[in-house]
Amino acid sequence: MDRRRTFWALVLPPGLWLVVFLLVPLTLMAAFSSRGDMRGGILRAWTPTAEQYQVLLETGSYVRLLVVSAGMALLVAVIATLLAYPIAYFLAFRAGRRAPTYLLLLLIPFWTSYLLRVMAWKLILGSGGALNSLMLGLGLIAEPLRFFFYNRGAVVLTLIYVWIPFAALPMYAALLRVDSSILEAAFDLGAPPVRRFLRIVLPLSLPGVVAAFFMVFIPTVGEYVTPLLIGGSSGSMYGNIIQDFFTKAANWPLGSALAMVMLVATLLAVALAAILVDVRRLVDI
C-alpha cells in the first residue's frame, strides 16, 4: 500500500509542474492565436477566429521566412553532422582511454558566455577586427576586408561552428555500441577497411547520425538569438518575427499564431525522427 502512496508522491509534483508550466502555457498560446485583437484583458472572453492564420498565410513574407529558416536549419544540421562524424569516430575508435578527457575538452568552451563567444568572432573577423588590423599592420592589405557581413551566411557559419561538438555526442554514443567482435569477424574474413566502415560501422551508427541531425535541426529552426547578434536586418529568421510581435510590435495574437505554426512544424519533424530512429537505442530509460 505504501508503495502506491509513494507512487503518487513521486508522480504528482513533477507532473503538475509540467502541466502548469509547459502544457497550460502552450494551450494558452493556441487559444490566444484564435483571438482577433489585443483589446481588453488577457483573459477577456473572445470569439475564436482564424483571422491571424489568414493574415499569416496572406503575408507571403512570413511563410517565405519560415521556409528560409527551415532551409538554413537543414544546411546547418547536415554540415554540422557531417563535420562532427569524424570527431565521434575518433573518440569512439581512436582516442582509447583518453576519450572521456577529450570529450570534456570539446565541451568546456560551452561554459563560456555564448553571447561573448559570438562577439569574439566579430572581433576576429569584423571590419575593425583583429584579422583586419593584423593584415593592415603587416601591409598585406590596404583596406579592411568586409567578408563578415551582417547576413544569413554569417548566421549559418556561426551556428555550424557552435553545433559541431554537440552533434558529435549522439553519434559517439551510437559508435560506442558497435560490437567490435563484428568488426573482427569482418577483418578475419578479409574485408578491407573502407568496406568494414561502409558495411558495418556506418549502418550501425545511423541512429546516432539521425539523432544528431535532429538535435541540431530543431533548435536551429527556432533560433532568434544568433541572428539578433550577427545577422543584422538581412539575416533575421522566423524566430525573430515571433520575438518582434511579442516585444516591439505588441501583436500577441498574430505572434501566437506564428509560434503555433512553428510548434506544429517542429512536432511533425520530431514525429518523423521518431519513425526514423528508435531513441531507446541511444539512452537508457
Place this chain on the structure above:
Amino acid sequence: MRARGWPPHTQPSGLALYFVALLILLYLPIALLFLFSLHDNTVLSFPLRGLTLDWYRRVLEVDGLLRAARNSLVVGLGSAFAATILGTMVAIVVARYQFRGKTMLIALTVMPLIVPFVVLAVALLLLFAALGIDRSLWTIGLAHTVVSLPYVLLIVSTRLSGFDVSMEEAAMDLGADYPTTLRRIVVPILAPAVVAAFLTAFTVSFDEFALALFLAGPDPTFPVYLFGQLRFANRLPIMIALAMLLLIGTMSLAVAADRLRRAD
C-alpha cells in the same frame, strides 16, 4: 568500457589532426577574449598597446554588473535544485513502476528539448501575463526548471538502469517500507548522478539567454544584462573580464560534474 582502438593502427591519423584543428577553432575565441580582457585599450587591434589588469578591477565599479552575475547564480542554483528533485522523481517512477501513461510522462518530461525556446518563452510570457505575475527572477527560474528537467531525467535514469533491483528487494524483505527503502538505499546509490544532474542543470540555466530575454523583469540575469551592454563598446572589456572570471567557476563545476558522472 569495452576495449576499443581496434583494428590496430600505427600511423599518426588524419582524424587526430582534424580533432586538434577543431579544438583550436573552439578555443581561439576564448583565448582572444582573454587577451582582450588584459588589453590596455577598448578595441582589440594588433599590435597590442600594452597589458593591464584594470578591467578586472573595474568589474567592481560598473553598476549592476555584479548584481546581474549574482542573479544568474541565484536563478541557476534555485532552478537546478528544483529540476534535480523533480527530475529524479520522474526517473525513479519510470524505472521502478509499471503504469499506464508512463510513455506520456517520459514524453512530457523530455518535451522541453523539442519545443523551440522562442515558442516556450512566448507561451510562458502569456501564462504569466494571464495570471498577473510580474516578470522577475522567479519567472526566469521557473522556465529554467522546465528546460533542465530532461537533462536530469536522462542522467539519473542512466544510473538507475545500471544498478540491481535486488538490493531494494533485500531491504524490503528485511522489513523496510518502500519510502524508507528509497531514502536509505536508492537515494544514496543515486547520489553521484543526482549531483551531476544538479551541476548540469545549473550550467543549462547559468548562461541561458533565449528564454531569459523574454521573462526578465527590471532586475536581469547576466546574459540579459550583457546583451543590454553590448551597445557600449567601451564597457566591453569589463564584461569580458567578468565572463573570464565566471568561466573559471563554471569550468570547475563542469569538471566536477564529469568526475561524478564517471565515479563508479
